[in-house]
Amino acid sequence: MAPSPHRAGRVVRVEPAGHRGVTIVSDIRLSARPGQFVMLWVPRADEKPFSLVADNPLTLAVVPVGPVTGRLQQLQPGDPLYVRGPLGRGFSLDGQRPLLVAGGSGAAPLAFLASRLAAAGREVTVALGARSAGELLLVERYQAAAARLWITTEDGSAGERGLVVSVAERLLANGGCDRVYACGPVPMLERVAALCREYGVPGEASYEAYMRCGIGVCGSCDRGDGLLVCRDGPVFDL
């Protein structure tokens, strides 16, 4: 082990992600499962968890939510990047005819899963939703990986007007899907879990939480039931 637990690399490319976010492509090569995360360290500022959009090269999506993510928005090609991971439990790759349900920034880990499943020859169906067109993330990556892509926005500024779970329900009612993968706000995940029970389809969801250690000791990310998002998850069976 090096003196520091972080791996160092550099930003190779910064692409816009929606109106306010960025996708950061680095030169760091990891081997990870979709759904796993890294702790991204900004020296002298903070260290926060980010889901992987891709592992090789490491790619992250950053939407501005606070001072640190604001600084990450400013990264330029050649800037250093420090990460610890991959950490946590990722998604299974068991879906033969998978349905991916992504809400808001939940698009990040599922974009990784979509490309991994497509590379394994699976026919991937995606329901991708956000509040508005400007908050839709990683659409091009989904277009490349998905056999079918449904887009929804709450304000109707792109795709169908409404909630992504409504599309998910329609797709489940039509049948033909054998596993659901979800990531998004907790109320969305609860509705997806209810749909999985109703249609008898197994589901997995990636949760978000405030984290400190990322390795299962500090107890900051109890999901509410004693399960640790950082180590028991972030992916849990629904």
Next chain:
Amino acid sequence: MRDVGLSVELCGVRLRTPFVLAAGVLGTTAALLERVARRGAGAVTAKSCSVRPRRGHPNPTVLPWEGGLINAVGLANPGAAAMVAILADTRRRLAPLGVPLIASVFAEEAGGFGEVVRILEEAEPDFYEVNISCPNVAEELGLPFAADPVQAARATAAVRAATRRPVIVKLSPNVADICAVGRAVVDAGADALAAINTLGPGMLIDIRARTPVLANRVGGLSGPAVRPVAVRCVYDLSRAVAVPIIGMGGVTTGEDAVEMIMAGATAVGVGSAFYQRGMGVLEAMAAEIRAFMQEQGFGCVSEMRGLAHGA
């Protein structure tokens, strides 16, 4: 084959196993404390709490290195009033399991320890642990109370005056003479000692970022690298005081626990090992300690206590 029992008695309270969840690890919520209790703990310690809430240090606060962990969480806690609710909920969940609860308390000045305890009394914890030894708030608060026998005794006496429940005082290894501190807190009313808190503080520098990695720059060391220091402290303390000792510091396997018990510990704290071995660590350690006891012909844990001191 002799049947081996793992239960021990600490200050008149029965623990199903000698394993105590150490403060600062997984002790933030009632659900987590219950989960650790269900997975083999003899007692569990909640996160150290102060009268007022503390945000703690920015991240990174906990990092792995080759010898274990380094941390400077900075005593983040929701404050005593919120902790009362967590402790009371935890007590309800632990009651059917027969696992006692240790409330850990911390204050900015020695006399303030009594105030935290008076607030927490409502939750009726089974023990108090007096955390006089956190090394990670020195910049804010100066040296830990555990660095000075007089300050350590003052904090202990403040807790002693506020409760009739058993009081455990957690000592720091970062002193010239841990036995002097141990004797001082026992004289001030401690019913038991816990040793050791984290070692150091230490520092990790990222040589590419050219800066210390922990946001607090320095942090306490725990895990396998500190175990020999912990064993020496427990060995020395058990000769210096007559009260029971919870031995902790890098204990990762059942055989490590036996080592601590032979040094003189009555019970054994486990913390960083949850990083190395996960949630099943205490069950695995219980199997390992049983296997050792069967191999060596011990029937109960207390038969092993202090054996390293000879006849």
